[in-house]
Amino acid sequence: MLTSNKKGYEDMVFRFCPDEIYKNYYTANKYFENHSILFYDKLKGKIWSLAYLISLDQWLFLTFDVQTKTFEEVSIKNGFDKNGKYQDGGFLSSKLEQNAAKIAFTDVYQDATNNIWWGTKDGVSKISPQSSAFQTIKTKKDDIHSTSSSDKNGNVWYTIEDTLFYYDVNVSSLASYPLKNHFNSNMDRTKGHTLFTIIDIYLDNSDTVWLATNDGLFAFNTLSKKFKRVDISTWQKSMLAQKQDYNQRYFLITCNGLSQEKNGDFWLSYFGRLVNWKVKENKAYSIVFPLWTWAKGFGSRTSEINIDPKGKVWVGTLDAGLHVFNPDDIKDPMDVSIDIFKTFNFEGAEPKFVDSKGNMWATSLSSGVIRINTETYNYTQFTKDEGLADNNTFNVIEDRKGRIWIGTANGLSCYTPETKKFKNYYKSYGLPSNIIGGRKSSLTSNGEIFIPTNKGIVIFDPDNIYTSSIKPRIAFTDFKVNGKELSISQKNSPLNSDISLSKAITLPYWQNDLSISFSALHFDDTQKNQYAVFMENDDENWRNIGIQHTVEYTNLNPGSYIFNVRASNSDGVWNKTGITLDITILPPWWATWRAYTIYIALIISLLVHFTDTKLTENYNWQKPNDYMN
Template sequence: MKGFWGCCFIFFCCQAFAQTSVEKIKFSKIELHSELSNSRVTSILQDSRGFIWVATEDGLNRFDGYEFKVYRNLPNDTTSLLKNSILNLYEDSRGILWISTSNGGLHTYNIKQDNFERIKEYNFNCEIGVITEDKDYIWIGGVKSHNAFIDRLDKISHQWKRSTLFRSENPTLFISRDAADEFWIGVRNIGFFKWNEKTNSVKKYSADKNNRNTIIHNGVHQIIRDPKGYIWIATEGGVSKFEIATGKFKNYSKALLQNHTAPLVDNTLSLCMDGDYIWIGTENGGLSQLDTRTDNFKNFSNIKNDPSSLPDNSVWVLYKDRQGRIWIGMYSKGLCVIDRMKDKFSELDIPLENDVVNAIWQDSKKRFWVGTENGIAMKDGSNVHYFNHSENNPNSLSSNPILSILEDSKQQMWFGTWAGGLNRFDEVNNRFITYKPDSERINSMSDANVFAIAQLKESGKLLAGTYKGLNILQDEKRGIFTNYRSDKFEYNNYIRTIHEDSEGNVWIGTIEDLALFDPHTQKIVSFNTSMDPNFHSVGGLVNCIVEDKKRRLWVGTNNGLYLIINKKYSKRYTIESGLKNDIVYGILEDNSGNLWLSTAEGISKFNPETNKFKYYDVNDGLLSNEFKANVCFKNDEGQFFFGGKGVNVFYPDSIKDNPYIPPVYITDLKLFNQSVKVGDKDGILTQQISEAFEVSLSPEYNFFTINYVALNYTAPTKNQYAYKLEGFDDTWNYVGDQRSVTFTNLDPGYYIFKVKASNNDGLWNEEGTLLIIRILPPWWETWWFRSLASIIIISVVMGTYKVRVSRITQQNRKLEDIVERRTRELAHQNEELLQIQQQISAQRDLVSEQNMELQYAREIIEKQNDEIILRNETLEAEVEERTRDLVEYNQQLEQFAFISAHNLRAPVARILGLGNVLGIIRNDPNEVNMIIDRIMFTTEELDRVVKDLNTVLELRKDNTSVITRINLADELKLVKINLEKEIEETHTVFEEDFSNAAVVYTLKPYLDSILMNLISNAIKYRNPNIPPVIRIQSQIVQEHICITVSDNGLGMDLPLYRDKLFTLYSRFHSHVEGKGMGLYLVKTQATALGGKIEVESQTGNGTTFKVYIRNQTSA
């Protein structure tokens, strides 16, 4: 009977893969935008810095986890590889990388120059098969002129010694020195030998089919030595293990391992130690893993339509890096890797006819049941059985799409199907019993689509959730069901999941709601309305319901994760709370109380106590980032299964973060998107950028990019980066997976670029790496030019000062001469008057009749005395006035120097800048003409400034002769032109109103300087958070014109700074550059124009200056 049903069913067994574990090893193919130079890999090596080097038949590749950098022969370049076909790679203890190429060629890699040094002794007619070393020597094995040889390079003296072994067409490919100073060597396709260097004698260990204690085959492909001292030999006829101490061989081949698993083929090409395991690459037989403790093999080969299987069955090269990854070089498919740290999640090792998984279960007999869109796959030990629907077999599955699975308390397996109702597997008779809706029976199932199956703990009754309500199986043999539907809410009849909690409450998840089934009232009631009127609605499709160890209920929906405590809504978790995606398909709780959530964007690990999430996706080994609703299972061993596209399997306690801290390197420097090469004509790099400590860039290279990388090959796309440029921005910029940064328009000076990175699990290399960048100044900003310009300006100012002082000294001398002459005249007149007075007194007694005349004469004398005194006082006042004029002239001279430097700076700087641009665009006539026009305009402006300064000099001679009529709007336009660069860079907006006073009669240079200082200060001390706005207006105030300049900038603490606001060299914002002269000049010039200045300001609310200028009529 059993055989009959086995034939009737579409039911068969297939031999499982050689590994009996339910987990499947994944092979990750290295496929990038930057391709490997050739698909045939000949050697693999990880250097001391962490880069992976891959040798191929057409070029050498350096891999950083993201892209390959390819090295090939360059014609006429002796620092390139001699040939493109690479044979061997080896890095010695000094960090020197050795490379051999076919048909002659041995090189060392110059890490500083990023090129190669050819070893001239090997340039022609030889082939290197092995490069290795011991404490004292570098050993080179090869073949030349049909002779196998071994060369020895002394590390200290750098002397070469050659030992010729025997005639051979093939090179030496293995050299190992033992304690007795004897060498074990292998020669490709020739055999295995012991060589004595001192006597140059060779002993061959030949294969003998009649003697099992010999090497299995003379066709040697690769030899390795394990830590226990055994030598493992890959040959055309299998693998041999040689014990040095006894001289005995142990062989592994298909013929010899009849009672054990064995490699799929005997032609073995490559070997790699991995702890207690040896990986064995074969020719057309895939990859084998030998457990040296049990001598059992596991075999891996390419599986059609399985991207995680071995890509190519011819494995040429195997290499284990320092982090334990196994790199696999193949004959035709390039490079792949086994990365246990990346593949945190494994695949259930069951070949599926359809990879859309809707249900998972492991039964009490440890069998795995997987329900797919195309039937059931069941793994029992090493065998896999498939169950499908057959139209001609009523005992087969009623429908292929499986929606739910359950093992009941009787150890019976139940399956919910799409359109096929409920199926029970009768294991005794190997058949399926089907329960479907029957229109002729009122107690049959209500619907044929069974999305959920559950069993009540107390009664043991089976519950089936369909799209037409809840069905409770009352009689298994007769197929009698009781149907329950919600009368109030139709959507509560579309049941997706069922869960009975620890208190016996039956929770039902529907397409729109969370509901409760009350067995006593036999009603389905919406939880949102019945239990708590203040409850936040569990909106959206309910995918799963789980109760944790603390009896908290967790509900996964398409609208987030909900927490329910004591039948009351507690909290909702969404993207805003830290979820990767709001759609939660499945929930499992681990032994530590963490919840593992399958979502529409991978799996999230959630700690309910800390509310922290950690995310995992396909880069961590998941088969897909999207899962199916409620397709999750936890077995008795605590192993988790999540399904969607295939089945992901893992132990949650084994999901560990990658502990490797990746080194960080700067990999490229680009100027205007072009990579800078070592030794380019500009001489920027004298060594490759990863080895450079400092670079200097000319000012014309104001657009440059820096590329960097963290050498973590485990899910490198999840590496995170942060950088900062000290001297420009001292805070770290966290840029995610971005591996380059571009800088533009940096000011001249020194900067330190620092970059750090994390691995795929967020472990940071806080030290990172750095590069000092020096931006050279343009010639007009160099120290020598500034020194020369300063000397010239100082010389001009000092010359002018000396001329002026000389003129004032001459005027002082003239005044002194006048005063001295007038004083002598007055003294002489006094003497004459005294004589006259004496004569009059003497004649008084004699000429009494002349009293009246004398009285009159006295009055005349007294009047003359008064005039003399008045004249003396007038002369003293003139001296004081002349002295005040001298002091004022000195002050105005200083002011003139400041105005000269201030007004000349901007036009001169623009002329120099335009001249520099003219040198760059000289090949474009249109742009050259535009720049020439700008130079002419700026030159005219410079001429106006010089004329204005001459006017100031004329002013010193005659103030009334230079009063001019000034249109304020036109004057403001000139100021804007002078500040054009600052206005454009800061996007300054002007609001002006000269309608009340459009014209003023005054001194133009002083008004120029006043407006220039006030507007430039408004721009300089702007608020960085808002665009600067400057308002300028004028009005007539009695005999003055009042010009008001207001801004919305930083403002100032006026009570604190009022006393020194208009003093020389006073500054009020330390973070903005300035010299503290502007307001001093404004006040001085306003006073000189017969006016004054007033200020209103508050910190953070801007500043208003009111300048009053006496409006003088034109001459």
């Protein structure tokens, strides 16, 4: 038994009573009043309570861990707490978040699938077990120009528009370094939106963060915390020595991607050109991408670059597919043939990373995600048909167990190579948005993944994502006949109880167009629950109908049927026992056994009458003949 003190004291006292032995546990030194215990969270082994903090004029949640005997204050707003640790309280609706200090909670309930439901004067809110796995560093405005990368210590550097951020995983602290003061002040601006954008990020093995931007290349020293613009004038001179025309400096303004060779030299993507920068010599040579021409304009410009362990350079383009070449095959930078490139014709494909098995993973605008063997160039394409959340993909990363996480335009997908199956996560799981957009994801030293979205950076530990093993209960929710809903209140209704409680229903022959609705009572993500149906004596086999939870049967013949429903939860755990509804459609009166009995009796009567008539006629005909003889 657990009770709480109802008055305000400096130390809130809880009374814990196992075996009738009382023991007191105390919270930190805060003044509380109206303290009440809400419920016991059986999933996490914590007791939840609600208290009013007088000093802040605010309601607070407290949890008591029955194992460690410690209290923890639960934040209901997103943000960093006093220790710099980010907390996500996104389980509350936006209206409740805005009025967090004034919330009047009326009731709380934990359902059979471990969701927690809050009743308030403004409605009902829900905490899903999955939502606690995803934390979000929110941005001030929607943005997809974000990218991240891990350093040698496993800490994360990431960018949002024109700002570089550093996240220390050991102390959960965040620091920001604006780059906008270093951009060219003469650059044009669009309405209400700056053009200053960091496009790509690369961390070398020293103490430098390299930033590709739409105003050239920058280097950030992680020790001095200072930016330095990379002077491209020496590149121009070295490339002019190749007799290349660089009167239009635009070629070397927007850097779309960069990657570093093992010897420390860089390959960079500038519009329709690839630049190989010899860092120690500070010289460069450039090659024109063979498929790019002024006539195609921005269409075939080069974008992201990635160098695999064998030193081959992978180049993405906007609409000319994905390409890979060996730099050793370039004999004359002034005359590079498309023949040295191996091409994969996936529109908007961009090389992202090489996994632990030596495969290059590439995203695309509409072709899903592509896995390519860097030795044989054999590839496998994954799309929505294979279970991917969406065919428009943005970023890919591998976790410590070899699972592949893919950000798409409609959710976050996790691919497990061993099972060859996808598991998809959406906003309903605690993500800030379904648009998991941004160029690069990163893996920290403690196994957490940073993935950019258009609503901020998502942080999560793949091993801490809750997967429900609870099979959903199923209930019938509606039953329509000839397009009209049946209810027990109707005159001469065939229902003796609500459809959710009914086991059987009998209908006349003219009520043979049926619509049956049902629902899986599992609320982690109701839109992802799956269903299968089977009507005995009508369907040949079970039919998987996906998320659809209404089926129709038209012009059923009179007879007996058994309608079966199975359902799975959003994690694919099926209730294969399901539920059934016995359905009997009566025949018309002229097709009943009584009618058939009458028909038979009439037929027999007619036969008897006909036979008797024939016998009489034969008898009468035979009498005169007998007389004459």
